[in-house]
Amino acid sequence: MKNYQIISAVLFVIMCSFVPFNANSQHSIEKATLNLKVKNISHERGAIFIAVYDKKELYMKERFYEDRVGVHSREDIDVKLKLPLGEYAVSIFHDVNNDNDLNTNLLGIPKEPYGFSNNSRSAFGPPDFEAATFDFKKEGYEMEIILK
Numbered sequence: 001m002k003n004y005q006i007i008s009a010v011l012f013v014i015m016c017s018f019v020p021f022n023a024n025s026q027h028s029i030e031k032a033t034l035n036l037k038v039k040n041i042s043h044e045r046g047a048i049f050i051a052v053y054d055k056k057e058l059y060m061k062e063r064f065y066e067d068r069v070g071v072h073s074r075e076d077i078d079v080k081l082k083l084p085l086g087e088y089a090v091s092i093f094h095d096v097n098n099d100n101d102l103n104t105n106l107l108g109i110p111k112e113p114y115g116f117s118n119n120s121r122s123a124f125g126p127p128d129f130e131a132a133t134f135d136f137k138k139e140g141y142e143m144e145i146i147l148k
Contacts, residue, residue, distance in 0.1 A: 017019060031141040034081040038092060041074045043130055046096040053089045060091065060131040067077045089132035091144055092116040113147035121148070 038048055052065040069079055081107050081115065093102045093114040103111045120127035134143065 014145050020141065024104065024148065029084040031084055032064070032136070032141070033084040034083055035140060036079045036081060036090070037142070037144045038069075038077040038079065038115070038147065039144055040113070041071060041094065042147070043094065043096045044073050046094055046098050048079075049093050049095055049100075049102075050079065050081070051091045051130070052081065052083065053091070054086060056129040059089060059132075060126055064088070070137060083136060085137055087133055087135055088117070089129055090143070090145065091115075091132070092147070094147055101125055115145040115147045117145060119144070119146050123139045 017094070036050070041048075048066075048069045050067040050069070051063045053062075054064040055058045058064070065081065065083060067079065067081065068114060069077055071077065091114070093110065095101070095110055096112050097103065102114065105111055116127055116132045118132055119133035122128070126132075
C-alpha cells in the first residue's frame with residue numbers, strides 16, 4: 001500500500017509540472033475601474049452598448065470587453081468598467097429601439113447616436129484606432145464620451 005501512495009505522489013508531481021504557469025493569465029491580472037460618463041443622451045429609452053478594443057488589428061471587429069446599460073432618462077449615465085490597465089479604444093452607441101443593432105441609413109450612416117473614446121470623429125466611418133486610443137494607467141481614470 002505504501003508503494004502505491006509513493007507512486008501516486010510522484011505521478012501527481014510529474015503531472016503538475018506540465019501545467020503551464022502564466023503570471024499574466026486572465027485570472028491573475030489585476031483590474032482597475034474606468035469611470036465612463038456618457039453624455040448628450042437624446043432619448044429616454046433603449047440601451048447604451050459599450051465595446052472596448054485592445055488591439056489595432058481587432059478594432060471594430062472583435063471586442064476585448066463589452067457591456068450594455070439601460071437608458072431610462074436623458075441624464076448622463078455613469079458606467080464603471082473593470083479592466084486591466086493598458087491601452088484601449090472605446091466605441092458606444094445608443095440602441096434607441098432596443099433591436100441590438102446600430103441602425104444605419106442606405107449609405108451606412110448611423111441613425112442612432114454613437115461616440116468614441118477621446119470623442120474622436122471621422123468624416124467616413126469610425127475614427128482610426130490611434131485617434132480613439134487612450135492610456136488607462138490608473139485606478140479611477142475618468143472619461144467622457146459625448147453621443148452624436
